[in-house]
Amino acid sequence: MGDVKLSIAGRAYDVHCADGQEPQLLNLATVVDEKVRAMPGGTEVRQLLFAALMLADEAQEAKGKAAKAEPQSDSLRAAVALAESREAQARDELKAALAELDALKKAPPSNPAPPNPTSAKPSHDRALLQIADRIETLATRIEQMS
């Protein structure tokens, strides 16, 4: 059991507390002492009464704020959980895609390549570009005729 000497409103108080809690008790006594000293005039009892009322008011206000913040922190917690699950899902998908890619790299070609598909592509592209040229010319001529 720890013994602590507190000083509140100029009066000394000897109090006992659990071992290790002395610094906290001294800290609380300082808070009460500051409140009492902030109370104007009156008797010591009256000053202590007002200090107690002020501290009770502050405690109640703090409780109200905590209660208001609770739903907000709940939705934040839910958002964090959702983000975490999406991140995990994305990581799984990435892992699966990497595995698939790896398997594709390792697997031997199952069948021979189709008959040179790349040779057809440039010719299609060229044909499309030529058609684009011709249709643009047609559009210009039709615009000039109108």
Added chain:
Amino acid sequence: MELDLDESSLAIGRIERALSRIETVLTERANRPAPESAPPQSAPSDQSALKAEVVAVIGELDRLIAEAKNG
């Protein structure tokens, strides 16, 4: 048809824009009230050349589409 996105999408975009220009002109012509005096028309040979070009372009497009369908 496997298209190269850079070249062929560019070409398709140009084709779409040109078709849209043609459509605009044709719509304007259709909505225009008939003039009292005959408008200056292009020469008949010009018109038939134009028609031939339209037919040729359509044929070319058909050929490309058929090639794409048959791989």
